[in-house]
Amino acid sequence: MKLIPLVIFISSLLIGTTYSVEIEAVDDSDLVHLITGEDNVIALFTKSNCESCDELETILENIQDDLKDHLSAIIVKSMNSHMVGIYNPSKEPALVYFRRGLPLLYHGPITEDDIMHTFGENRDPVVKELSDNNFEHLTQAATGATTGDWFVFFYSNDCVICQRLYAVWEAVGAALKRRLTVARINRSEYGIATAKRFNVRESPEFLYIRQGKYYRYRLKDYTPKSFIEFAQNIHLQKTKPEAVPPLSSPMNDFLNDNVKTILDHPQLYSYGIVGIAVAGLTALLCKFLCSKKATKNAEKKKAK
Structure with missing residues (x-):
């Protein structure tokens, strides 16, 4: 028993x-x-x-x-x-x-x-995909209005490092999604104007946008831990904020591009001055010749 x-x-x-x-x-x-x-x-x-x-x-x-x-x-x-x-x-x-x-x-x-x-x-993707068409509407970066903070990854198709950060960036989005919005934008295709607006020239680059200002992530540590710590107010202590540039019109982009070209190539400034001077002298000469011709025609009519 x-x-x-x-x-x-x-x-x-x-x-x-x-x-x-x-x-x-x-x-x-x-x-x-x-x-x-x-x-x-x-x-x-x-x-x-x-x-x-x-x-x-x-x-x-x-x-x-x-x-x-x-x-x-x-x-x-x-x-x-x-x-x-x-x-x-x-x-x-x-x-x-x-x-x-x-x-x-x-x-x-x-x-x-x-x-x-x-x-x-996180059964569905966390990271939002942005483009020039929806960037300002969704982020309200310039106004710092009602959509909260954004952490944006600028990437390009030819960037090998970028391709290896997709899983990491999703991890960042999953960890921070109740605090802010994590997004990405292709700076070489659908985000060309936005990249130019924020002076983003390389890939990858990361911007934290908050209340009309943005902070550049300048570290080369591309781990979830580093990104998350940066977003959790570390950026306020170690990174100088920059004012979000206003949206520009096509005419402003044209003028800014030409001014930048001249600044990058000072010799073009001299060529431009010479060109303007030649154009001005040509216009004056044409005006003088036309005026002289008109005077002769008037004298011929009087003689008749």
């Missing part, structure tokens, strides 16, 4: 024990195939002899069934992947949530609840 309570106790322990299933391992070619498809994919980038990698993997194993159920996501891991640098400048471990190909780098405490909450709250 004494064996019965022991059997019951052991059985209860076995029933209450949960067994985590190892995460499916894929190589880079398999991963590319997955993230370019229509499925949501959560990928763990890990490597050998990495204690923090093992810790994150264990946590992900414990919640992978919940992630599959709530996010309809495929959970995989990639060991010593050559692709990790595309999504995380800090390399392994990196946890990336691909929402139909759009990557979000996880940035936060390594706990089951935090990972579930972050991914659950």
